[in-house]
Amino acid sequence: MEEYGFFLTYNNQDEVVRLPVNPEKIEINSSGDGKNYTIIGLGEINSIQPNKLREITLESFFPGQRYPFVVGRELQTPYYYVEMIQKWMETKRPIRFVFSSLQLPDYALYGNTSKQAVSAKAERFTSNRAFMAINMAVSIEKFDWTLAAGESGDIQFKLSLKEYVFYRALKVKIKKDKEKSTVAKKRTDTKETPKTYKLVAGDSLWKIAKKQLGDGSHYKEIQKLNNIKDSELRNLPIGMVIKLPQKEAAK
Numbered sequence: 001m002e003e004y005g006f007f008l009t010y011n012n013q014d015e016v017v018r019l020p021v022n023p024e025k026i027e028i029n030s031s032g033d034g035k036n037y038t039i040i041g042l043g044e045i046n047s048i049q050p051n052k053l054r055e056i057t058l059e060s061f062f063p064g065q066r067y068p069f070v071v072g073r074e075l076q077t078p079y080y081y082v083e084m085i086q087k088w089m090e091t092k093r094p095i096r097f098v099f100s101s102l103q104l105p106d107y108a109l110y111g112n113t114s115k116q117a118v119s120a121k122a123e124r125f126t127s128n129r130a131f132m133a134i135n136m137a138v139s140i141e142k143f144d145w146t147l148a149a150g151e152s153g154d155i156q157f158k159l160s161l162k163e164y165v166f167y168r169a170l171k172v173k174i175k176k177d178k179e180k181s182t183v184a185k186k187r188t189d190t191k192e193t194p195k196t197y198k199l200v201a202g203d204s205l206w207k208i209a210k211k212q213l214g215d216g217s218h219y220k221e222i223q224k225l226n227n228i229k230d231s232e233l234r235n236l237p238i239g240m241v242i243k244l245p246q247k248e249a250a251k
Helices: 078-091 115-127 178-188 205-213 216-225 230-235
Strands: 002-010 015-018 026-029 035-039 043-047 055-062 095-103 131-147 155-163 195-198 241-244
Touching (some): 205 216, 205 241, 216 241
Antiparallel strands (some): 002 015, 002 095, 026 055, 055 155, 195 241
């Protein structure tokens, strides 16, 4: 016998819900994300991009009693299914949507069971060559439900799911450019060292300024830089080492 099953599982099958009434149809929206461009001399072209995330919409109801068309051996109360889905939504974590077509023996697909029972029955499904039509990680985007009056407590619902892609944020390490840092260091070390001059016989500050700075009138800058008093100008000792101002500063 062949039977179809719709399942919602959470946290790697720690919690499993089988929809007790199979939806009459499921809508799967799968679209590309192509970009259109206009090329001179060629016209409009389409650049194919990776597909957008698939979206699934399905409608059914949680029965308040066991109708002949209810699938699975176990049937929970309608509010059990509602509370389970709402709880999953609040965790802000993805779930897994599974739609399968199975060749079954005289037992039904697993329903709302413990993890141990799920694992045991899953092994039996594998031995019976279960064909998985859809097995997709999804986020619950929207869950609408309505208590149907006069229908034995049935709860009608509409579920909107969106494909979920697992990702992980990576730490970014910023590498310093050794070449740039070396250049920067060199630039900071390019401060010119003040030049010096050793006096010889016959020297005066005017002569030194004329010879070293190109203009004798800069002798006052040399005098100020070396703290030489006016009374010492005519008796500068031979061999005295004096500092010279930079040419740019002397202009």
